[in-house]
Amino acid sequence: MTPLEVVAVVAAGIGAGAINAVVGSGSLITFPTLVAIGVPPVVANVSNNIGLVPGSFTGAYGYRAELKGQRDRLVRLGVGSLLGSALGGLLLINLDPGVFQVVVPVLIGVACVLVVIQPQLNRWTAGWREKAHPNGGPWLWLGVFGAGVYGGYFGAAQGVLLIGILGAMLSEGLQRVNAAKNVLSLIVNFTAAALFIVIAEIDWWAVLAIAVGSTIGGFLGAKIGRKIPAPVLRGIIVCVGILAIIKLVFG
Template identity: 65%
Template structure:
């Protein structure tokens, strides 16, 4: 790995850590970067997941003030995230690499669509918040968090968008507090998947270390400064990178 690859992967980690702290979808930056340098898709996904764990943890730490009073919520949904992340990681290792190459472009484009639709989703959430005051979302929300965990353990791009959409539509709470809870749950999903990958899969530790260093810094910066970034510009970058990655994967398959 030459110096430019090292710089590019580390910078992608910084951007991904910041995005994950604020909105999610950081994988749409790091994963395509690794593909561009010729890293095989499954190895890229595994190494990326391991590397992003410190970043999502740092983002959760940056929102620690908003986590106060949410212990019961985090314990309840944390169990769903852990189970889902474990299931998604096992799916990634069980299904053939060809299946991953076929599925991931669809997942990336779906994630891009969710990012594009986020302003409308936020408006819908705002309307719903005036109609409901449910405190825990019941079994349907728990199952939704479980399903998001499976998706996150398998690939993970935009799992934060999915969680925020579900939380905002059902839970009657401040959105910044919900975003803090989202960061913790994403940390659990990525963390349990990383444990599985480290135990039984091949990890490129150089790549993982570079992404870890970048995403840790990015997570802290994102928690402090992310709210000041122009949302439209951020969405534009995510979607551009995601569509490019999908086209690249389709061309290679």
């Protein structure tokens, strides 16, 4: 990469790290940037995933106050994220990339609807959730596993999917849901990255540039995101989800 391209990728990494900490979908910035400078799509996807891991860590660390009391839940759900991500990474290497082009926008759309109706949905399901497992039970685990498959395959808007799923099935405020999302996204990205390092072609300069940017962006995003009121954060999540759908459908 030329010096100008490095600067562009680092800047994209900062934006992606910040967006991932607050909502998700940071890959919609970094992945197109890598493709635009000439990195082959699959290599760009793999390199992008690895580069965003440090940003996922700093974003999760920034939400550590909201993570208190969620350890057992995240250990349980984290297994689903890990297994799903490993499967998604294998699908990326072995399947036609067009397989998910129809399904993914639909999933993001459903997640956006869940985010919008979360307060009402929580009221409707209050009695059921009081009797159900405090960590969401098997249905939440399966939902997190499915989000992990998608995250390991591509990752853009996996945060929107996770917030929609977690928010619909847990009796938690949106900021605590977002904190849990950051940890699960970190597990997904780290698992996929470990797999890709072993079996995939990687552009390490792209990885380094995105890693530097996403690390900075993760800190900034967590600092800003924790101060955003829940209704505003909900609106941001939905807007990002809609933009992700437009980007994935129309390129």
